[in-house]
Amino acid sequence: MFHWLEQKPFFFAVVLFLTVAFAGFVTIVPDFAKQSQPTVGTKPYTVLELAGRQVYIKDSCNACHSQLIRPFKSETDRYGMYSLSGEYAYDRPFLWGSKRAGPDLMRVGNYRTTDWHENHMMNPSDVVPGTVMPKYPHQFTNMADLATAYANANTQKELFGVPYDTDGMPKLGSWAEAEAQAKEDAKLIASDMKNQSVKDAVANGQVPEIVALIAYLNSLK
Amino acid sequence: MDQETLLTIQGYGKFFLILFVFIVFYSYAYSIYKRQKTGERDFEKYSNLVHDDFLDSCPLEKRDNSIEKND
Amino acid sequence: MQSNAQLEYDYSIVKAFTFATILFGIIGMLVGVILSFQLAFPELNNLAGEYGTFGRLRPLHTNGVAFGFTLSGIFATWYYVGQRTLKMSLNESKFLMTVAKLHFGLYFITILLAVVTFLMGFTTSKEYAELEWPLDLLVVVWWVLWGVAMFGMIGMRRERTIYVAIWYYMSSFLAIAMLYLFNNMEVPTFLWSGDAPSSLMHSVSMYAGSNDASVQWWYGHNAVAFVFTAPIIGMIYYFLPKESGQNIFSYKLSLLSFWGLMFVYLWAGGHHLLYSTVPDWMQTMGSTMSVVLILPSWGSAINMLLTMKGEWQQLQTSPLIKFMILASTFYMLSTIEGPIQAIKSVNAIAHFTDWIPGHVHDGVLGWVGFMTMASLFHMAPRMFKREIYSKSLMETQFWLQTVGIVFYFTSMWIAGITQGMMWRAYDEYGSLLYSFIDTVEVLHPYYTIRAVGGLFYLVGFFIFAYNIYKTATAGRVLDKEPANASPMAS
Numbered sequence: 001m002f003h004w005l006e007q008k009p010f011f012f013a014v015v016l017f018l019t020v021a022f023a024g025f026v027t028i029v030p031d032f033a034k035q036s037q038p039t040v041g042t043k044p045y046t047v048l049e050l051a052g053r054q055v056y057i058k059d060s061c062n063a064c065h066s067q068l069i070r071p072f073k074s075e076t077d078r079y080g081m082y083s084l085s086g087e088y089a090y091d092r093p094f095l096w097g098s099k100r101a102g103p104d105l106m107r108v109g110n111y112r113t114t115d116w117h118e119n120h121m122m123n124p125s126d127v128v129p130g131t132v133m134p135k136y137p138h139q140f141t142n143m144a145d146l147a148t149a150y151a152n153a154n155t156q157k158e159l160f161g162v163p164y165d166t167d168g169m170p171k172l173g174s175w176a177e178a179e180a181q182a183k184e185d186a187k188l189i190a191s192d193m194k195n196q197s198v199k200d201a202v203a204n205g206q207v208p209e210i211v212a213l214i215a216y217l218n219s220l221k
Numbered sequence: 222m223d224q225e226t227l228l229t230i231q232g233y234g235k236f237f238l239i240l241f242v243f244i245v246f247y248s249y250a251y252s253i254y255k256r257q258k259t260g261e262r263d264f265e266k267y268s269n270l271v272h273d274d275f276l277d278s279c280p281l282e283k284r285d286n287s288i289e290k291n292d
Numbered sequence: 293m294q295s296n297a298q299l300e301y302d303y304s305i306v307k308a309f310t311f312a313t314i315l316f317g318i319i320g321m322l323v324g325v326i327l328s329f330q331l332a333f334p335e336l337n338n339l340a341g342e343y344g345t346f347g348r349l350r351p352l353h354t355n356g357v358a359f360g361f362t363l364s365g366i367f368a369t370w371y372y373v374g375q376r377t378l379k380m381s382l383n384e385s386k387f388l389m390t391v392a393k394l395h396f397g398l399y400f401i402t403i404l405l406a407v408v409t410f411l412m413g414f415t416t417s418k419e420y421a422e423l424e425w426p427l428d429l430l431v432v433v434w435w436v437l438w439g440v441a442m443f444g445m446i447g448m449r450r451e452r453t454i455y456v457a458i459w460y461y462m463s464s465f466l467a468i469a470m471l472y473l474f475n476n477m478e479v480p481t482f483l484w485s486g487d488a489p490s491s492l493m494h495s496v497s498m499y500a501g502s503n504d505a506s507v508q509w510w511y512g513h514n515a516v517a518f519v520f521t522a523p524i525i526g527m528i529y530y531f532l533p534k535e536s537g538q539n540i541f542s543y544k545l546s547l548l549s550f551w552g553l554m555f556v557y558l559w560a561g562g563h564h565l566l567y568s569t570v571p572d573w574m575q576t577m578g579s580t581m582s583v584v585l586i587l588p589s590w591g592s593a594i595n596m597l598l599t600m601k602g603e604w605q606q607l608q609t610s611p612l613i614k615f616m617i618l619a620s621t622f623y624m625l626s627t628i629e630g631p632i633q634a635i636k637s638v639n640a641i642a643h644f645t646d647w648i649p650g651h652v653h654d655g656v657l658g659w660v661g662f663m664t665m666a667s668l669f670h671m672a673p674r675m676f677k678r679e680i681y682s683k684s685l686m687e688t689q690f691w692l693q694t695v696g697i698v699f700y701f702t703s704m705w706i707a708g709i710t711q712g713m714m715w716r717a718y719d720e721y722g723s724l725l726y727s728f729i730d731t732v733e734v735l736h737p738y739y740t741i742r743a744v745g746g747l748f749y750l751v752g753f754f755i756f757a758y759n760i761y762k763t764a765t766a767g768r769v770l771d772k773e774p775a776n777a778s779p780m781a782s
């Protein structure tokens with residue numbers, strides 16, 4: 001039988017495929033449903049936060065920052081309560097990262113503020129001398145993409161049943177409503193900031209990337 | 222059926238699957254060495270597939286149903 | 293069909309992919325060197341505005357070397373080893389020739405587009421799957437084309453038995469097809485945009501949170517298996533016996549370790565997720581299976597090394613053999629290091645530190661890089677019908693790159709363990725001893741050493757590129773194809 005298999009490329013390929021595929025189905029499939037249950041209190045991201053999350057992904061902050069606190073005392077002392085599976089239920093994609101050139105950001109919203117981020121993102125070494133984090137001045141001039149963030153949220157709502165617009169959850173509504181809401185949220189953030197061109201842009205109904213990013217960082221708790 | 226029983230069944234399922242694969246794997250290993258020993262098939266000669274790989278050299282084992290009639 | 297005497301193997305596709313290997317190797321490794329200097333000297337992040345920051349460049353590096361450099365090397369050697377061990381020529385089939393050309397063309401365009409889109413910031417953020425959906429679709433198209441070429445060539449073979457190297461290429465094709473499809477399940481947002489003018493490039497992952505992580509590392513770990521391991525083993529099973537004129541130490545062992553590797557590898561992905569929020573049993577499984585993985589890995593590695601049994605003096609006479617033997621040695625090193633890192637208590641310290649890139653690079657620089665370059669060196673005299681331009685350049689390259697690798701992994705071992713220990717150090721009053729920035733500043737010397745090591749490797753790669761270029765254009769013309777040892781001018 002083995003001999004036969006080695007000379008029949010098609011059946012050989014089938015057996016090979018089954019051997020390889022086997023593990024994936026056995027390891028991943030069983031817990032799929034259980035894993036995706038949100039923990040009580042976890043909410044989907046608002047449109048502004050999602051736009052900020054997109055900035056985080058666009059500049060690959062996850063190349064240097066994790067968002068996963070492991071259950072060790074040294075980590076909970078440094079970053080806060082260890083992570084629970086349900087807290088990630090609305091994270092598409094997950095942003096655990098694989099390397100900490102910088103600290104974990106899973107709960108950075110608990111101990112850093114808007115103005116701190118503003119100074120830090122403009123020039124990290126002003127705030128923390130000796131850091132290796134890049135400067136991000138372009139985030140103060142590039143505008144965030146609210147439309148795509150809304151489309152992202154709407155896809156999650158309609159396709160994956162993420163509970164926007166339900167009791168106690170963030171409101172999404174139509175694109176026009178969501179855009180207006182996001183701009184309101186942006187004003188709140190900008191009022192804590194000092195950079196004049198950012199403040200002007202927000203007053204004019206624009207949302208610079210930095211505002212969205214800070215909204216996202218503040219939501220990490 | 223509750224979660225508990227489901228997990229138990231899964232556990233047994235996995236155990237027997239792995240057992241099955243192990244048996245297949247070891248019988249494969251055994252069959253290779255046995256065939257070599259009884260002379261039914263010489264595996265080591267396949268290294269020649271590398272040494273003698275010119276297009277015009279004679280194949281080590283011809284395909285009987287080969288599409289081209291090269292004789 | 294005409295008689296075989298007039299037929300020849302067709303190397304045009306091999307040459308095209310060889311060119312791509314060198315081009316993308318230069319791009320990918322250059323970016324790697326820039327990244328490593330940025331970690332040592334962060335001002336370098338701002339040389340090109342937003343496009344030159346560490347975050348933008350890192351996916352460009354990883355994808356550039358994995359899917360640019362390594363994959364081109366795999367494709368180049370596939371079209372070479374495939375034709376030769378199956379004893380068929382692409383010239384015999386117009387159809388397969390066209391498929392192979394399309395395969396190259398689309399592949400090349402995809403990688404160029406990848407460079408542009410990564411710089412612009414289009415990324416899904418999932419490691420080694422960062423390409424956005426339109427490019428993912430392109431990848432699927434040329435991957436299928438590769439499959440058509442592969443099975444087409446196998447279907448036309450004259451040799452009845454399929455040589456073990458080909459098995460590895462087949463496994464790479466099948467496994468990546470499956471992994472890539474499942475991990476890149478994503479929905480373009482413009483389809484459900486609810487009237488918002490969404491970007492056309494953007495997509496949402498079909499999986500969320502811990503599930504996304506499980507699927508991602510099932511993919512991520514096995515992308516390593518089927519891009520950086522299996523096809524490279526395929527290469528060495530052809531090129532080492534061929535170059536040295538030796539038989540494989542044990543052909544039977546090569547078959548057994550093949551099936552062992554195929555079965556065990558896929559279970560080990562969980563070791564990327566230890567102490568995370570994926571289920572415990574998945575973590576334990578990942579950890580255990582990683583240790584089991586030593587067996588088939590060392591099975592192959594020992595088989596390669598013992599192939600040189602009785603012929604060790606070739607190590608002194610041929611730089612090509614040196615490259616391949618060092619490659620197998622590094623393969624052994626990284627396949628023992630990986631399982632060590634997968635032990636839960638070790639992983640608690642090693643995870644998230646620089647030890648991980650250290651581990652990655654003794655594999656990719658020592659094993660993948662050396663084996664790919666050695667294969668191209670072996671193929672060059674056959675496809676250009678010329679002698680290798682310079683043996684002494686090969687020697688220089690070998691030593692320069694070896695020193696580079698040693699700098700790289702030793703500095704990252706120290707850096708990683710230092711960092712891991714400092715993160716968890718407490719003082720006598722029970723508070724954390726170091727603030728995070730302390731653990732960053734202490735790494736500066738190691739980052740500098742790593743960057744210098746990387747630079748050595750890159751310079752070695754330029755020497756390699758020059759040597760191949762000179763071989764193709766100025767090497768002494770050969771009248772007959774060499775049987776084993778590749779001829780080289782001193």
Ligand code: HEM
Nearest residue numbers: 321324325327328354357648649652656660661746749750
């Ligand atoms: C020229 C020499 C090279 C240098 C200087 C270099 C440098 C780097 C640097 C600085 C990183 C980022 C590590 C971090 O995040 O801290 C990295 C990541 C990576 N490189 Fe390279 N690289 C080189 C060649 C290669 C080659 C040839 C390959 C593959 C064939 C490769 C594969 C990777 C992979 C897979 C990662 C991701 C590792 C992880 O996620 O931990 N590199 N490299």
